[in-house]
Amino acid sequence: MRLHGTQVMNQQGHLEIGGCDTVELASQFGTPLYIMDEAHIREICRQYHSSFVKGMENTEVVYASKAFLTLAMCRIIEEEGLGLDVVSGGELYTALQAEFTPKNIYFHGNNKSREELSMALNAEVGRIVVDNFYEMSLLNDLARERNQQINILLRITPGIEAHTHEYIQTGQIDSKFGFTLSNGTADQAIDLALSSSNLMLKGLHAHIGSQIFELDSFRHEVEIMVKYMADSQVRTDYRLQELNLGGGFGIYYASGDEPAKISDYAKTVRNALDEACQRHSFPWPKIIIEPGRSIVGTAGTTLYSIGSIKEIPGIRKYVAIDGGMADNPRPSLYQARYEAVVANRLNEEVKESVSITGKCCESGDMLIWDINLPKVKPGDLLAVLSTGAYNYSMSSNYNRLPRPGVVLVKDGHADVIVKRETHSDLLRNDVLPERLNHRQIASK
Numbered sequence: 001m002r003l004h005g006t007q008v009m010n011q012q013g014h015l016e017i018g019g020c021d022t023v024e025l026a027s028q029f030g031t032p033l034y035i036m037d038e039a040h041i042r043e044i045c046r047q048y049h050s051s052f053v054k055g056m057e058n059t060e061v062v063y064a065s066k067a068f069l070t071l072a073m074c075r076i077i078e079e080e081g082l083g084l085d086v087v088s089g090g091e092l093y094t095a096l097q098a099e100f101t102p103k104n105i106y107f108h109g110n111n112k113s114r115e116e117l118s119m120a121l122n123a124e125v126g127r128i129v130v131d132n133f134y135e136m137s138l139l140n141d142l143a144r145e146r147n148q149q150i151n152i153l154l155r156i157t158p159g160i161e162a163h164t165h166e167y168i169q170t171g172q173i174d175s176k177f178g179f180t181l182s183n184g185t186a187d188q189a190i191d192l193a194l195s196s197s198n199l200m201l202k203g204l205h206a207h208i209g210s211q212i213f214e215l216d217s218f219r220h221e222v223e224i225m226v227k228y229m230a231d232s233q234v235r236t237d238y239r240l241q242e243l244n245l246g247g248g249f250g251i252y253y254a255s256g257d258e259p260a261k262i263s264d265y266a267k268t269v270r271n272a273l274d275e276a277c278q279r280h281s282f283p284w285p286k287i288i289i290e291p292g293r294s295i296v297g298t299a300g301t302t303l304y305s306i307g308s309i310k311e312i313p314g315i316r317k318y319v320a321i322d323g324g325m326a327d328n329p330r331p332s333l334y335q336a337r338y339e340a341v342v343a344n345r346l347n348e349e350v351k352e353s354v355s356i357t358g359k360c361c362e363s364g365d366m367l368i369w370d371i372n373l374p375k376v377k378p379g380d381l382l383a384v385l386s387t388g389a390y391n392y393s394m395s396s397n398y399n400r401l402p403r404p405g406v407v408l409v410k411d412g413h414a415d416v417i418v419k420r421e422t423h424s425d426l427l428r429n430d431v432l433p434e435r436l437n438h439r440q441i442a443s444k
């Protein structure tokens, strides 16, 4: 088990994050609760900034907001000098409401609607990453109607199978994303973009997958993309100036995960670029990277209360918490593994192996199989670690569970950045047609 960022055990033997005792956070804000460690997020942003932006020429780090997005998060990212990747009208709306500088926004997505594209054009976002021919034609029409010139990148599927869960691989040929490099589709996309007087083709984008540990996958990506950029220049006589390498850098969730250092990731990209640019006689492009998980993953902790405990002698002990797959769908979607601690008794020795289950009506609602913990009882607090990425952002109201709140902790202060949903929030958009409204019918 590994603690992250500002997580420590305090004198009471409790888990403390950002100078806040998690036992007090539970009593003040209730559980389940997402806790985000602001200092840790900022520290990682700074590592990215110093390794990629300061350590390399003409580089931009863009936070992939799908990992975790709120108004407060937008402000932190902007203050740390990073750009923002958004993939929907909702993410874009959040960024704009947070007054994120539009020119530092990259708009992604494999099925952007006309409305979403219009929203991006109105806001004058920095780059639209065009994924497919349908989108290119929509965008071209919109740009022409408005007499606007739009800076675009093309999303390319480079044909790399990164070693990660198949649901989060994206670079392989059989993928819903992007223009395929190997069968001429990417060439056609470049030609079409170059033939438009409203679309300004700045460069290419590729993203090979997520939770990747082998730096070699990124080296491979750079080699393939730079070669393709050089070949395209020969073919079209047009130089693509920007190369967005996507995100995907892995983090520690549980034993066996061995992420490299961000500085080594940067070194790999830099060396691979040096080699590829020399080999293919191509000038250094502007490099953009889009980390999501690695910026917020280890900065998040989910705090739960333990409730029912069921022991099947000789088989298993199920320990149920007051959340589950609705606030963290990753174990049931990707067999993702997590570590956890008993937050109110961090100083106690582990005594038994238990399995942590959620409260949803699904046998598959298991957060952690076979974890060693001190002997737990109802009312104990369980802190699941590394839940900052793709937890809150992928949460649902399954079983009509209200979503937990999110608090941002730093230097002993805890600020609510997303309020806990209430039961009445769950009915906010429900509409009862008059013919089904029995109270009204009875009163007539």
Ligand SMILES: Cc1ncc(COP(=O)(O)O)c(C=O)c1O
Pocket: 064, 067, 085, 108, 170, 207, 209, 210, 211, 246, 247, 248, 249, 290, 291, 292, 293, 294
């Ligand atoms: C286009 C794109 N960029 C960036 C990311 C962020 O990836 P990660 O969270 O693995 O860094 C993703 C998600 O995998 C993505 O699809």
Ligand SMILES: N[C@@H](CCCC[NH3+])C(=O)O
Pocket: 066, 168, 170, 210, 211, 330, 334, 389, 390
């Ligand atoms: N949601 C995935 C990552 C997908 C990233 C988006 N392309 C996860 O939790 O691991």
